[in-house]
Amino acid sequence: xxxxxxxxxxxxxxxxxxxxxxxxxxxxxxxxxxxxxxxxxxxxxxxxxxxxxxxxxxxxxxxxxxxxxxxxxxxxx
Amino acid sequence: xxxxxxxxxxxxxxxxxxxxxxxxxxxxxxxxxxxxxxxxxxxxxxxxxxxxxxxxxxxxxxxxxxxxxxxxxxxxxxxxxxxxxxxxxxxxxxxxxxxxxxxxxxxxxxxxxxxxxxxxxxxxxxxxxxxxxxxxxxxx
Numbered sequence: 001x002x003x004x005x006x007x008x009x010x011x012x013x014x015x016x017x018x019x020x021x022x023x024x025x026x027x028x029x030x031x032x033x034x035x036x037x038x039x040x041x042x043x044x045x046x047x048x049x050x051x052x053x054x055x056x057x058x059x060x061x062x063x064x065x066x067x068x069x070x071x072x073x074x075x076x077x
Numbered sequence: 078x079x080x081x082x083x084x085x086x087x088x089x090x091x092x093x094x095x096x097x098x099x100x101x102x103x104x105x106x107x108x109x110x111x112x113x114x115x116x117x118x119x120x121x122x123x124x125x126x127x128x129x130x131x132x133x134x135x136x137x138x139x140x141x142x143x144x145x146x147x148x149x150x151x152x153x154x155x156x157x158x159x160x161x162x163x164x165x166x167x168x169x170x171x172x173x174x175x176x177x178x179x180x181x182x183x184x185x186x187x188x189x190x191x192x193x194x195x196x197x198x199x200x201x202x203x204x205x206x207x208x209x210x211x212x213x214x215x216x217x
Binding site: 042048050051 | 079142143144146147148212214
């Protein structure tokens with residue numbers, strides 16, 4: 001069981017959505033979803049794949065569906 | 078640097094200090110008084126017990142949120158790696174003794190103590206190193 005992901009496997013729009021949501025800081029998002037800022041940094045950089053509950057929390061924090069925030073592999077290509 | 082990293086660095090420094098100081102003490106005492114007395118320098122290995130203080134030295138600040146699912150995963154991996162290293166150190170030392178004194182030979186009590194100490198130290202080093210590596214890998 002590994003949650004370290006290759007950048008190509010799990011893509012996310014967290015960084016873009018933060019800026020679209022009133023320039024939300026990483027710390028603000030972290031506080032909102034109950035993780036550390038470093039975890040948000042790792043998720044944005046694609047170095048950590050969040051658990052399903054955390055992925056849902058992040059999506060809800062932006063008022064989006066999970067698939068609008070996280071995409072797996074080449075599903076969009 | 079978060080609390081887990083601080084504890085890992087502290088533990089590594091303490092272990093390195095205890096090994097260096099005791100090694101130096103044994104060396105100096107060996108020059109001055111010869112071998113059986115020089116082993117008294119191993120008493121400095123007791124400095125290593127300071128690793129037990131790390132959770133108290135780096136306390137969680139009230140209201141601070143500094144541990145989440147990723148930290149938990151890193152801790153779990155570090156524990157797994159440390160257990161692996163520690164177990165292999167223990168096995169290697171036992172096999173070494175079999176080759177050294179034979180299957181029916183007897184081992185000095187000091188060797189047993191050293192074996193257990195070595196396993197504990199390798200556990201602490203393995204856990205600390207793996208913690209630092211994992212956080213560095215994720216740029217945390």
